Amino acid sequence: MTEQAETSSEINDARIAFLLQLRKRQNRAPSLTIAKETTKFLRKLIELHKGNCIKSLISEILDEGRKLSASEAYEPIIRNVVLMVSKMARDEAMRIRNEPISPYESLNTLWLDSMHSDENKANYKEVKKNLKALTKELDREMSICRPNIAEHAPTIIRLYDTVLVHSLDQSDTLKEFIHKAQETAKFSVITVTSRLNSNYPSYANPIELREVASKMPEVTKIVLPCVAIFPDGSCLLPSGCLSICLAAKRHSVPVYIVAANYKLTPIFVSDVSPMILLKKPSIPFKQAAEFNGSCQILEPAYELVQADLVSGYALNTAVVIPSHISRLKEDYYHALDLLEYS
Structure with missing residues (x-):
């Protein structure tokens, strides 16, 4: 050889x-x-x-x-x-x-x-x-990206805020962000989940997605985890976050996304469907056995959230508004690479 x-x-x-x-x-x-x-x-x-x-x-x-x-x-x-x-x-x-x-x-x-x-x-x-x-x-x-992102927590979460989060049990970045904010302010946390029997911190009050609309008048800030950020300021978030962002816009509640800089995607994707992972449907085993072969149940793991539904992105270096995301592209990516890779 x-x-x-x-x-x-x-x-x-x-x-x-x-x-x-x-x-x-x-x-x-x-x-x-x-x-x-x-x-x-x-x-x-x-x-x-x-x-x-x-x-x-x-x-x-x-x-x-x-x-x-x-x-x-x-x-x-x-x-x-x-x-x-x-x-x-x-x-x-x-x-x-x-x-x-x-x-x-x-x-x-x-x-x-x-x-x-x-x-x-x-x-x-x-x-x-x-x-x-x-x-x-x-x-x-x-x-060290998580500690750097968490440094922005005291400027976003204030005293006596009611903060709504999503998937607190699955995002370590979000957990560290909340813990950092607790060092400087006293506030309450509501976490949206599809599994109420999960182990959550004592400070978090878990609710289901269908309860978000009724809880939104009490909420003052929303902090969500992120999968990817696109150049136009839109982002890919865990399933269920789109409904939260729409409810937040209806009640004028600011929405902040916590994300590391390596989630900044330099190439705009017109069709995000290939990037959306499908997860196993959360239905009982008996019903799944009955449906087997007769129908297909799709449960996407992510959702695309438009830029106008986001107030700011808490990144490693700064809190950036969606319209300024495209300016960060040349800090991390080369123009020739984007041309050759696409």
């Missing part, structure tokens, strides 16, 4: 192991776990790459990203992390050559393609070494 074939086999094995790690869980893995596992796989890919130029390394990162996205179409976080790492590679190559990092800073980028130069080969080993270190730094930043 040639060296190239052996490397290709190792990359293929690493990809399969990564996908199995995601699929072996009965429930969806936490977003942070998916992001960190994707970063770990890409670091392995960078280490195994046997090319001699930066362009081939970036191409392989994007190619593997397309394969992963095709296998896990409902996980936008995988694509986001792939594009983040690709931007790191481009920025590191430009930094070593002392060229403008942003493609918007110089007109030279209109006709100069630094990825094809002879000097690119000479810098390849240095870029590869630095890129591995940058992916480790990205992994560390992901590990």
